[in-house]
Amino acid sequence: MPERDAPFELSAKNLQVKKAVSHKKKNPLRIQTTKPKNSVKLRPTKIPDHFTWALVLTIFCFFVIGPCWALYKTFEVRRMIASKDFDGAHRLSTRISSTLLISTIIGVFAWVCFLFASAGILITGVLLKNKFI
Template sequence: MTDQVQVEDFDSIERNTPAELSAKELHNKRFQPRANYQNTSKTPKRLQTSKPPKNSVKIKPIKTPVHFKWALFLTIFCFFLVGPCWALYKTIQLRRMIQRQENDAADRLSHKITTVLVVSTILGIFAWVAILFCTVGLLLTGELLATEAI
C-alpha cells in the first residue's frame, strides 16, 4: 500500500478556525444572550458622578446687597440723621455701580454702607430706649409729685 499524498495549492487550503476573523462578528458573538440565560430586567446602573476635590472653592454668583430699605427706615425713625441720610445717598451710587459692572468697588461701598447702618441702628436703639426711660421716669415722677409722695 502506497500512501499517496495530495499536494494542494496554497490558495486551496481551507482552515477552520475556532473564532471568526472579523472583529464585528467577534463582538456580536461575544455579546449574544446565551440560551440558558433568562432575560430578566435589571435595575439600571446609576450614573457615576465624581466628587469635587476637597480643596476646591465653590463659586457663588456675586450679589451685592444694596440696603436701600434699611437706610430708608433708619432715615425715618432714627434721631441720628447724618449716617442714614449718607447711606441712603450712597445706595443710589451703589445701584449705578452695579449697573456699570464695577463689582469690586460696589462690594467695598456696600460694606461701608453696612457698617454705617449697623452703627446708626445701635445708636438709634440706644436713643429710643433712653427716651422711653426718660418719659416713663418723668411720668412716674409727675405722678409721685402730684400725690406728694416725694
C-alpha cells in the first residue's frame, strides 16, 4: 500500500475565501439620461402674468412696441392658465419677462437721454439769453 500524506488540520480561518486585491478604479455610476415611464413633470405653482409691469411701461416708456405686445400677451397667459396649459403659460410668461426687461433698459436709456438733452437746451438758452455765448 502506498503511503499517504499526513492529514492537515482544517479550521474556520482556512475555509474563508480570500478576495483578490484589485487596484482597478471602479467606474462611477452613469447619469440617467432618459425619463422613466411614470415620471411626473413639475410645474411652477405661480405663473406671473406681468400685467402691471407691462401697463406701467406702456404708459411711461418711449419704446412702446415691446410693452404693447407684452400687455396683449398677458391676456393670453391668463387664458392659458384658465385652460390649464401651464407649460405654455410658463414659457410665454418667460418671453414676456425678457421683452419687458429689454424694453425697460431701452426706456431708461431714452429717458436719461431726454433729460440730458432738456437740461442742455435749458442751459444753452440761459447762456444765450445772458449773452455768455
